[in-house]
Amino acid sequence: LKSRIPHGAHVHSSTLVRTRLPCARLVQGPLKNMVDAFLLIFVLVIIGAAFFANVKVLMYYQQPEDSGFGSSIFCKGIIVFSLTLAWMLNILLPVDVRNSRPRPGVIDMKVVWTTAFFTLAAFVVLVVPAAMFYTEVEGDDVIKKKRRYVCCNMFMLLFFVVSAIAISYPFLANASIPVFEYSCDQWQDGDDIVPPSQVGPTACSGSEETHLEIKVGFDVYIIAVLCFVGWLFFVVFGGIGLSAVPLDLILEYTDRPKPIDEQTYQQRRRLLGQAASLLMVQADSLQGKDCDLANGKGWRAGRQKRAVRADYNKFKRDVMLLETEFERLKISKFHKGENLAVSIAKLIMGILCAIMSIMWVLHIILVVMIPQLDPGTDIQFLDAIFSACEGSGLYPLGVALFAVFTLYLLACVVKGCLKFGMRMFFLFSIHPMRHQSTPLNSILFNVEMVLITSAAVCQFSQTAFRDYARLTDAEVIFSAQVKYMSFYSFFFKNNIFIYALLGFFVLALIYLLVKPRDNADFRPDTKADKQLARIIGVKSLGLPGKKDKKSKKDKDLDEAAAALA
Numbered sequence: 001l002k003s004r005i006p007h008g009a010h011v012h013s014s015t016l017v018r019t020r021l022p023c024a025r026l027v028q029g030p031l032k033n034m035v036d037a038f039l040l041i042f043v044l045v046i047i048g049a050a051f052f053a054n055v056k057v058l059m060y061y062q063q064p065e066d067s068g069f070g071s072s073i074f075c076k077g078i079i080v081f082s083l084t085l086a087w088m089l090n091i092l093l094p095v096d097v098r099n100s101r102p103r104p105g106v107i108d109m110k111v112v113w114t115t116a117f118f119t120l121a122a123f124v125v126l127v128v129p130a131a132m133f134y135t136e137v138e139g140d141d142v143i144k145k146k147r148r149y150v151c152c153n154m155f156m157l158l159f160f161v162v163s164a165i166a167i168s169y170p171f172l173a174n175a176s177i178p179v180f181e182y183s184c185d186q187w188q189d190g191d192d193i194v195p196p197s198q199v200g201p202t203a204c205s206g207s208e209e210t211h212l213e214i215k216v217g218f219d220v221y222i223i224a225v226l227c228f229v230g231w232l233f234f235v236v237f238g239g240i241g242l243s244a245v246p247l248d249l250i251l252e253y254t255d256r257p258k259p260i261d262e263q264t265y266q267q268r269r270r271l272l273g274q275a276a277s278l279l280m281v282q283a284d285s286l287q288g289k290d291c292d293l294a295n296g297k298g299w300r301a302g303r304q305k306r307a308v309r310a311d312y313n314k315f316k317r318d319v320m321l322l323e324t325e326f327e328r329l330k331i332s333k334f335h336k337g338e339n340l341a342v343s344i345a346k347l348i349m350g351i352l353c354a355i356m357s358i359m360w361v362l363h364i365i366l367v368v369m370i371p372q373l374d375p376g377t378d379i380q381f382l383d384a385i386f387s388a389c390e391g392s393g394l395y396p397l398g399v400a401l402f403a404v405f406t407l408y409l410l411a412c413v414v415k416g417c418l419k420f421g422m423r424m425f426f427l428f429s430i431h432p433m434r435h436q437s438t439p440l441n442s443i444l445f446n447v448e449m450v451l452i453t454s455a456a457v458c459q460f461s462q463t464a465f466r467d468y469a470r471l472t473d474a475e476v477i478f479s480a481q482v483k484y485m486s487f488y489s490f491f492f493k494n495n496i497f498i499y500a501l502l503g504f505f506v507l508a509l510i511y512l513l514v515k516p517r518d519n520a521d522f523r524p525d526t527k528a529d530k531q532l533a534r535i536i537g538v539k540s541l542g543l544p545g546k547k548d549k550k551s552k553k554d555k556d557l558d559e560a561a562a563a564l565a
Helices: 029-061 073-100 109-137 146-172 196-203 218-254 262-292 299-334 340-373 382-391 395-423 440-464 473-479 488-493 496-514 526-536 552-564
Strands: 016-018 174-184 204-215
Touching (some): 029 395, 073 109, 073 395, 073 440, 109 146, 109 218, 109 440, 218 340, 218 440, 218 488, 340 496, 440 473, 440 496
Antiparallel strands (some): 016 174, 174 204
């Protein structure tokens, strides 16, 4: 118990405290070294696989002009290392399980957890934001002193973060851990053989539940802050993504590009050109408004700037959807529609993702919600699969399944963030991830979102798979310290965030089933033509086979588009 209680805790010698914490066991030298060698090789393989996969992810999404090896090598390195860090943080729990069972290993997992979270904090607060600020102004000729701009923004960010932690740590670093206090006043004969489970009832006359007041270390407090902030994003974007990921994949199958004739291609190409011309006019208008308000001050100027920012986010959304439709149009014409194998793969992936989302929701209900409502109930679901792999010697398979479920949550966060931005464009700008069409700044934004939510996903995994994570250092950190800290205990003890996550999933599922496609989304059908006409600003598109009479506005639009062309 002494080795597991955080530094600063005090236990009276006359008090026997019973807690569910790991105890040390004797391990033979050769067997211990063999287990450590297996862990070392396994971790190195995971790191190598994660690094290789993240390089492939970067190459898949980056723009062709950024594909050169020497182009923005610093930002690319940050992206790859950040994603690898997110991978490793979510794989640490199975490593901790292997290190604690069946025999304790020599790896100090508390040091590993602390190092991983401090590295995560450095990337979230310092490394990735600095790269984002730099890529924002790298090609901007208006900002002359780019390094000064980056340094000023980083100074303000660091000042806010350091001040918040320095002010809150003295007041919120206390933890009240529930324990049982026994009054031991009974004597026993020295030759009595008493089972360990009967020592308390035999030697002690009574017990009462009390709380052990401790002050957690600065490292544990940083972990708690990272988890709390990560939960704020994970609840919203993760809940939306759990429903959006499978639905969007299935919609991509149903809305797949199909073959079209030359007349339809030319007509839609002309309409897309008109829409692009009007968006270019809108871009010039937004640029002019931004220049006019650049030096504005006061409440009114701030409101006007926010309105321009919302219009710009809406403009980015329409541009993205217009580019997507143009790519679909080219596939329909020159490739005779989307490859059938690709379409079927999207459908299969959508079904598999739907199964995973349903399994996550069932796991939350069965393992988290029901035991909280009925403390005597102990149900295992997904953690039973991981434990079975551990007990049957299929440890790598169990880790692979664990990684699939946890990394799927991070993918849901990225998708949920994009889906939220597409519908709520007035709050923040969208950063879509598209094949060979994603700027480095957008990739960095999504990497930052993944890093922020990684801490919450890690704590959520320990809570959801508490039986699988028993007797680990993660259990000591999250379930015995972070969970009972001042202010944070209300959210973590009562599983407020987990209930909110499930609530956002249900609300997003209902909304997306009623309105599955984005507001400005347009496809080659009747409903999509209305959306495209709304962007262009006309009543009808006049596609082949339709006898709509051109209005004066339509004729003026054709002349304006021709002049702009």
